Amino acid sequence: MKQHQIIIVDDHVLFSQALKGLIDDFEEFSIQAVLGNGKELITWFEENTKYPAVILMDINMPIMDGIEATKWLNDHHPDVKVLALSMDDHETTIISMLRAGAKGYLLKDIHPKILRQGINDVIEKGIYYTERVTNSILNTYKPDNGASAVLLKPRELEFLKLACTDKTYKEIASDMCLSPKTIDGYREALFAKLEVRNRIGLVLYGIKEKLVVL
C-alpha cells in the first residue's frame, strides 16, 4: 500500500475517473474512493473507519455541494484535509470554500504537477495556497467602507431574490405581504448598498454573488 490515501468527490465521472488514473500513477498516493457528491461522502464516512489523508473536493455538485460537504467534514472529521478542486475562479466561491474549512483551492486548468505539489503540501504543511487564492484573501480585506462587508439583512435578501425574477415590484410586494412603497424602500436601500443604478444591476449582483439560484 502506498503512503497516502485520497478520496475524490466530483460529479463529473469522466473527470474523476481520469483523475483517479492520473493520481494512481503518482507513487506516493493511491485513490481510496471516487464519489459523486457530498451525500455519498457522508455515507462513505459512516460506513468506513480508515479515513483518507486528503479529499479532493469539487464545488458544484448535485444533491450536496462541496461547501456543505466541507463544513460537515470540518465538524465531524477535522483531521481529514480538504483540497478544493474547481473550475470556478470567482472570489466569493474561493472564500466560501476556505471559510468552510478547505485547506487549499486548485483550479481544474492547472498542470498535474501542480496538483501533486498541492496534495503533498496539504499533507506536509497542512495548507496549500496558490497565488490566485492569496489574492482573493487579500481582496476581502480591501479598504472598502471600513467595518462590515456588504451584508444583507434577511428581508433584503428575500427581496433581492424576488427582484431577480420577472415579477414587477407590485407583485413582489404582494408576495412579501408588504406595500409597494415599502418595497420601493428596500429597492433604494439595496441600490445604495450594492452600488447599482437599476434593477438590472441588482440582478447581476445577485447572480454574480450566487445569492440567487437560476
Place this chain on the structure above:
Amino acid sequence: MKQHQIIIVDDHVLFSQALKGLIDDFEEFSIQAVLGNGKELITWFEENTKYPAVILMDINMPIMDGIEATKWLNDHHPDVKVLALSMDDHETTIISMLRAGAKGYLLKDIHPKILRQGINDVIEKGIYYTERVTNSILNTYKPDNGASAVLLKPRELEFLKLACTDKTYKEIASDMCLSPKTIDGYREALFAKLEVRNRIGLVLYGIKEKLVVL
C-alpha cells in the same frame, strides 16, 4: 502504433492530461496531442500533416472556443470528426455545436466506458448520439411557432448582451449606433421570441443560456 489517433482540445489542463492517461489505456486509441484552445488546434493543423481520426473538443475555452474551432475544422478538414465534450447540457449549446459540424456530444459526467463507446461509434458510424442529444434535436422541432427554433441573429445577440448590462436602452442604442426606436424593436422581437415579459426576463435568459459572460 495503435489503430486510431485522437487529439484533445480543452483548456482545463488537469482534465485533459488525466483524460489522456485514461484514453491511452484503451488499446485501440492513442493521444496524438493535447491542446488548450481552438487557436492552438489550428496552429497544430498548419504544422502537421498526419491528422487524427477524432478530436475531443471542449466548448468553453479562452481565445477560441469549441464552436468556432469545429466550424473551422468542418471547412478545412471535414474528414476529421469532432466529438464535443462539455459539462454544459444546455440545449442551445448542444445545437450550436452540432450545427457547427460536431458528430456527437458527450457530457463530462459520463462513465469512461461511454466515452470509449462514443469514440468508436464516431469512427465506425461517423456519428454518436446519446439520448440527451436526441432529445435536444427533437425539442428544436417542437410544435411551437412552426419554423425556426430560438436562434438569435447576430444583431439580436449583440443587443441581448448589452441588455444584460445596467445601461439604459438609450445608452444601448448609442452603443450600437442605432436609434432608440430601433432598439425598442429588437426588445419587442426578443420578448416575443424568448417568451419573456420584461428586461429582467431577458437578462435571466441570457445568463441561463450562457449567451452572456458575467
Place this chain on the structure above:
DNA sequence: CAAAAAAAGGGGCTTTTCCCCCTCCTCAGC
C-alpha cells in the same frame, strides 16, 4: 425583375421604475 422579408426608424400612449423627502410606529437603551 418583382415580391417578400428583414432592418431601421417613428408616433403616441400606459405602466413601471426610479428618486427624494416625509410620517407613523415600535422597541432597545440610556
Place this chain on the structure above:
DNA sequence: GCTGAGGAGGGGGAAAAGCCCCTTTTTTTG
C-alpha cells in the same frame, strides 16, 4: 420618560420601459 434606530408606509414627479401600429429602405430570393 426621552431618544434614536429601523421597519413600514406614503406623495408626487421625472425618466425609463413596455406596447401597438405605422413607414421607409435595404437585402434576399423566387
